[in-house]
Amino acid sequence: MSLRIIATGGTFDKHYDPLTGNLVFRDSVLPAALARARITEPLQVDTLLALDSLDMNEGHRQQIREACERSAEQHIVIVHGTDTMRETAQVLGHAALPKTIVLTGAMVPYLIDESDALFNLGFACACAKLCGHGVFIAMNGRVFAWNDVQKNRAAGIFENAR
Amino acid sequence: MSLRIIATGGTFDKHYDPLTGNLVFRDSVLPAALARARITEPLQVDTLLALDSLDMNEGHRQQIREACERSAEQHIVIVHGTDTMRETAQVLGHAALPKTIVLTGAMVPYLIDESDALFNLGFACACAKLCGHGVFIAMNGRVFAWNDVQKNRAAGIFENAR
Amino acid sequence: MSLRIIATGGTFDKHYDPLTGNLVFRDSVLPAALARARITEPLQVDTLLALDSLDMNEGHRQQIREACERSAEQHIVIVHGTDTMRETAQVLGHAALPKTIVLTGAMVPYLIDESDALFNLGFACACAKLCGHGVFIAMNGRVFAWNDVQKNRAAGIFENAR
Amino acid sequence: MSLRIIATGGTFDKHYDPLTGNLVFRDSVLPAALARARITEPLQVDTLLALDSLDMNEGHRQQIREACERSAEQHIVIVHGTDTMRETAQVLGHAALPKTIVLTGAMVPYLIDESDALFNLGFACACAKLCGHGVFIAMNGRVFAWNDVQKNRAAGIFENAR
Numbered sequence: 001m002s003l004r005i006i007a008t009g010g011t012f013d014k015h016y017d018p019l020t021g022n023l024v025f026r027d028s029v030l031p032a033a034l035a036r037a038r039i040t041e042p043l044q045v046d047t048l049l050a051l052d053s054l055d056m057n058e059g060h061r062q063q064i065r066e067a068c069e070r071s072a073e074q075h076i077v078i079v080h081g082t083d084t085m086r087e088t089a090q091v092l093g094h095a096a097l098p099k100t101i102v103l104t105g106a107m108v109p110y111l112i113d114e115s116d117a118l119f120n121l122g123f124a125c126a127c128a129k130l131c132g133h134g135v136f137i138a139m140n141g142r143v144f145a146w147n148d149v150q151k152n153r154a155a156g157i158f159e160n161a162r
Numbered sequence: 163m164s165l166r167i168i169a170t171g172g173t174f175d176k177h178y179d180p181l182t183g184n185l186v187f188r189d190s191v192l193p194a195a196l197a198r199a200r201i202t203e204p205l206q207v208d209t210l211l212a213l214d215s216l217d218m219n220e221g222h223r224q225q226i227r228e229a230c231e232r233s234a235e236q237h238i239v240i241v242h243g244t245d246t247m248r249e250t251a252q253v254l255g256h257a258a259l260p261k262t263i264v265l266t267g268a269m270v271p272y273l274i275d276e277s278d279a280l281f282n283l284g285f286a287c288a289c290a291k292l293c294g295h296g297v298f299i300a301m302n303g304r305v306f307a308w309n310d311v312q313k314n315r316a317a318g319i320f321e322n323a324r
Numbered sequence: 325m326s327l328r329i330i331a332t333g334g335t336f337d338k339h340y341d342p343l344t345g346n347l348v349f350r351d352s353v354l355p356a357a358l359a360r361a362r363i364t365e366p367l368q369v370d371t372l373l374a375l376d377s378l379d380m381n382e383g384h385r386q387q388i389r390e391a392c393e394r395s396a397e398q399h400i401v402i403v404h405g406t407d408t409m410r411e412t413a414q415v416l417g418h419a420a421l422p423k424t425i426v427l428t429g430a431m432v433p434y435l436i437d438e439s440d441a442l443f444n445l446g447f448a449c450a451c452a453k454l455c456g457h458g459v460f461i462a463m464n465g466r467v468f469a470w471n472d473v474q475k476n477r478a479a480g481i482f483e484n485a486r
Numbered sequence: 487m488s489l490r491i492i493a494t495g496g497t498f499d500k501h502y503d504p505l506t507g508n509l510v511f512r513d514s515v516l517p518a519a520l521a522r523a524r525i526t527e528p529l530q531v532d533t534l535l536a537l538d539s540l541d542m543n544e545g546h547r548q549q550i551r552e553a554c555e556r557s558a559e560q561h562i563v564i565v566h567g568t569d570t571m572r573e574t575a576q577v578l579g580h581a582a583l584p585k586t587i588v589l590t591g592a593m594v595p596y597l598i599d600e601s602d603a604l605f606n607l608g609f610a611c612a613c614a615k616l617c618g619h620g621v622f623i624a625m626n627g628r629v630f631a632w633n634d635v636q637k638n639r640a641a642g643i644f645e646n647a648r
Contacts, residue, residue, distance in 0.1 A: 003303070011345060018431040019480045021335060021347070037281040038269055039303035040319050107200055107342040111437040119199040122284030125303055130292040141201035141287055156343045157202050173507065180593040181642045183497065183509070269504040275597040318505045361605040362593055363627035364643050431524055443523040446608030449627055454616040465489070465525035465611055481526050
């Protein structure tokens with residue numbers, strides 16, 4: 001059962017820029033993170049976008065939808081910023097593709113001490129294999145359906161919307 | 163849906179001893195690893211054993227079985243050495259408890275650079291939530307039934323036994 | 325020969341805030357960094373300030389000067405932001421204390437992958453032991469007198485001013 | 487003032503082998519460690535040996551002496567195992583080269599969490615620049631002359647021999 005991982009940016013993939021002191025995007029950390037995971041099955045990595053999810057617009061979300069549509073793999077993990085993960089999940093949910101699509105991300109960048117990124121990536125890969133067709137958000141040990149999830153920004157967690 | 167994590171030792175949990183240059187057991191890294199995962203649901207951590215799995219005997223495996231039996235949580239992740247993970251899975255599989263039990267571990271200790279431990283832990287937690295009752299081994303992006311898995315030591319991977 | 329380490333903040337000591345996505349100050353990382361260094365001699369750690377050095381004013385620099393004056397230890401390392409490290413060094417240089425004072429910092433925070441912080445801290449501790457009385461800036465393998473140094477911000481390095 | 491760094495192996499440079507569970511030598515970590523240090527001056531890195539220092543014999547120590555002799559750089563850091571660091575320092579001390587030679591190493595490998603390696607490397611680089619001609623051991627915040635040092639193995643520290 002082969003998996004496709006689509007990088008779109010977000011906190012997960014941020015790097016520190018020593019010249020400006022800002023967190024920025026460079027080459028995705030996903031190939032390194034997945035090498036570390038020692039995954040033995042076939043795996044496609046697609047570095048589609050490198051954006052803070054607050055900077056994503058409808059065009060970007062359509063790009064993500066198209067990448068899911070044309071994916072030969074039926075099991076897809078999307079690494080995405082947390083702030084508008086729900087909005088992208090809704091676009092994908094309404095598309096109703098016959099695939100299992102799991103959005104994940106991180107509260108702390110992969111390259112920063114004590115990051116949750118690798119845990120979330122592992123958790124999301126299992127969800128992509130085990131959940132049925134549909135669109136899900138998998139963060140910090142929980143999995144949510146695309147139409148019943150919201151980010152609680154004050155607490156820094158995802159929770160049911162209803 | 164609350165989870166129980168049972169530490170039994172294994173590569174996942176090894177520390178470096180600066181005085182002898184050996185890899186040894188100390189306090190489990192699991193509480194730190196789980197804090198990093200930022201899990202928001204209730205979680206029980208049970209540091210049952212701290213053994214290299216080659217040093218486990220039938221008595222130890224019965225202790226693990228008893229810990230699973232008395233667990234109030236139905237979803238259980240066991241962190242275990244890889245060398246005899248299959249043997250413990252068989253003991254648990256024959257016990258046929260009405261619970262979802264997932265054994266995981268690491269090829270590189272959590273405290274060593276480029277460890278797969280956190281990925282495997284995330285992957286195993288999702289398996290424990292999403293698989294039905296039964297006993298599974300979840301390692302490096304794959305999940306196996308307890309009675310169809312073996313470790314290929316030359317390659318350092320788990321694979322189907324049949 | 326005992327050493328005093330004075331934390332004042334700066335890039336070296338920045339933490340990632342998962343709720344805002346900003347780099348902020350919390351408890352200093354210096355006690356952890358120094359434990360890791362396995363220093364066997366007596367060591368005083370003084371967490372005086374926690375500031376971005378662009379936010380330091382003359383009052384803060386006088387606080388640092390006073391901390392150096394009242395230090396019972398003659399060998400002092402100050403962990404400081406790089407942007408105004410030179411300005412603080414000048415205040416201390418003009419004070420002409422009979423002590424060896426070495427300012428250091430980091431281009432990448434201690435808690436971020438590939439940080440230079442621990443290297444610089446080791447380098448600065450040796451400078452504080454081996455240089456004569458005076459005020460120095462020690463960064464990225466070079467040591468400068470307080471009155472012949474400048475930060476080249478475009479290149480992210482310290483260099484001679486003359 | 488340019489520096490030569492000579493790798494000879496030792497705890498500093500050990501890697502974890504996932505197939506055997508042993509700590510072994512592979513490509514030296516020194517190029518990565520030095521890139522991280524962001525050193526701006528010219529630097530020569532010489533990966534001469536990759537040995538546990540308990541496996542070093544007189545021939546190996548003569549190879550290290552010859553590498554120091556032919557070094558165009560007068561300031562030399564040797565990364566070495568701690569167990570026979572003193573013996574190599576004595577060979578180099580008796581050679582009485584007109585150079586500053588500093589041996590350093592680590593109590594915990596560079597690639598393992600909480601390693602002292604990068605601190606020691608920074609400390610040793612400063613010693614190589616600031617000490618006069620001679621042979622020194624620099625470990626964990628202290629610098630020793632080659633003929634007045636011993637490793638206290640029970641405590642895991644270096645101390646004066648007299």
